[in-house]
Amino acid sequence: MSELRDRIIGHSLILFEKHGFHGVSVHEIVQASGTSKGGFYHHFQSKDELLYVIHDMFLTYVWREARAADDTHPSPVAKVQAIIRAFVHVFDLYQPHISVYYQESIYLKAPYAEKINQKRDEFKQLIFHIVEEGQKTGHFRRELPLEVTAMAILGMVNWMYKWYRKDGPYTIEQIADVYTDLVLHLLLPGREDRTYFDHLLKVPFFYE
Amino acid sequence: MSELRDRIIGHSLILFEKHGFHGVSVHEIVQASGTSKGGFYHHFQSKDELLYVIHDMFLTYVWREARAADDTHPSPVAKVQAIIRAFVHVFDLYQPHISVYYQESIYLKAPYAEKINQKRDEFKQLIFHIVEEGQKTGHFRRELPLEVTAMAILGMVNWMYKWYRKDGPYTIEQIADVYTDLVLHLLLPGREDRTYFDHLLKVPFFYE
Incomplete structure (x- = not known):
């Protein structure tokens, strides 16, 4: 488990709870987590x-x-x-x-x-x-x-x-x-x- | 309770279960229940x-x-x-x-x-x-x-x-x-x- 992976999960949980799964883009998750698309796709397909x-x-x-x-x-x-x-x-x-x-x-x-x-x-x-x-x-x-x-x-x-x-x-x-x-x-x-x-x-x- | 009112409820239950609330129109409920728009709106606003x-x-x-x-x-x-x-x-x-x-x-x-x-x-x-x-x-x-x-x-x-x-x-x-x-x-x-x-x-x- 990497620290970035945990951070992406943490921020996406907050976003999904608030806006629903379809209301949140990978771009928004990436921004909230302070990473790049590359960082996201390194951990999640x-x-x-x-x-x-x-x-x-x-x-x-x-x-x-x-x-x-x-x-x-x-x-x-x-x-x-x-x-x-x-x-x-x-x-x-x-x-x-x-x-x-x-x-x-x-x-x-x-x-x-x-x-x-x-x-x-x-x-x-x-x-x-x-x-x-x-x-x-x-x-x-x-x-x-x-x-x-x-x-x-x-x-x-x-x-x-x-x-x-x-x-x-x-x-x-x-x-x-x-x-x-x-x-x-x-x-x-x-x-x-x-x-x-x-x-x-x-x-x-x-x-x- | 009218017989038509019960029939509308019965048919809409079947339709809502199958297609979800937003997937069913009043027109489809009216058709399935064998009534008219007037019949529907007589019983439901x-x-x-x-x-x-x-x-x-x-x-x-x-x-x-x-x-x-x-x-x-x-x-x-x-x-x-x-x-x-x-x-x-x-x-x-x-x-x-x-x-x-x-x-x-x-x-x-x-x-x-x-x-x-x-x-x-x-x-x-x-x-x-x-x-x-x-x-x-x-x-x-x-x-x-x-x-x-x-x-x-x-x-x-x-x-x-x-x-x-x-x-x-x-x-x-x-x-x-x-x-x-x-x-x-x-x-x-x-x-x-x-x-x-x-x-x-x-x-x-x-x-x-």
Whole structure:
């Protein structure tokens, strides 16, 4: 990663958010980034590739974190905790990328759209896989249909793009705590020997 | 509600979904609906008003159901159950309306956009109010921050527009059962005398 490449991405994010993908020319990106056309095309084949890179950055982050969580933790409970935490953090770490994604994803051309969709599907399948694994091991409630439950969890977190603000009343850490708690509450069985419920006590008592 | 008005709405939904709001003229709507320009303008001031009516239909449904649930049920648990159920059903009852909404809402002009946003905010505030009420009465877990929890619940359901299909493996009734269960599981305290947990047993055992 070169410093210029990062600078081009940073400035194009600001411009795309403001004027939309089609409202911004390579010339304007070049000017805002203080470089030349040569500098731009050294790092990106086209404006389309730049849009793809923006999409791919946050998706790769969450996908990699999810895979690491799946590889590292033996228990589905710990896997879910680690994944939800990373997934929530994405909305803080990559806020402008995600905002451009939701505005501009319809403009992603082949083969970029396919690559993004494939990685998104892999992430989704990993969530499905971990919920299913937890149901098989008895950590998670077996009566829940896998698809509906996994999509509900994905929706809870994905919807953050609509409301999360860096200057909001809760830090991203607090939101990650709450989301982890909510997801575990809906997945874990309400049995008497609830050793897994120890994980839930991490939520700070906001009302006290 | 006239029969022609419904027919215009039905045909315009099909056309908007296919070609987008700007890709469809009043002339094409008139032709598809088998009426005249006079017939169209008798029922709608403009294509903008038609787009507003489409948005308003499903929003009014869920908003009215939520208000009725709030008025009818004494317990916050029953209120949440009724609201989640109605909210989930909206994605089945008004699927084309919602699909047009997410594609075209940026084209809603003033004063229509303000009216829609106001009703959407009222619905959101009602959810906030009921979760808060349940926390005050001790039905729902007090340690959860109201805003984050309510937005997580709204996100879970709203995300259905991304994945719900009428011909999918689960009926809308089954999905409503599961969502109600998930939301109550995340709201209700895990205490010993869990009388409210009786409500949760309504989820069918999909895995048996």
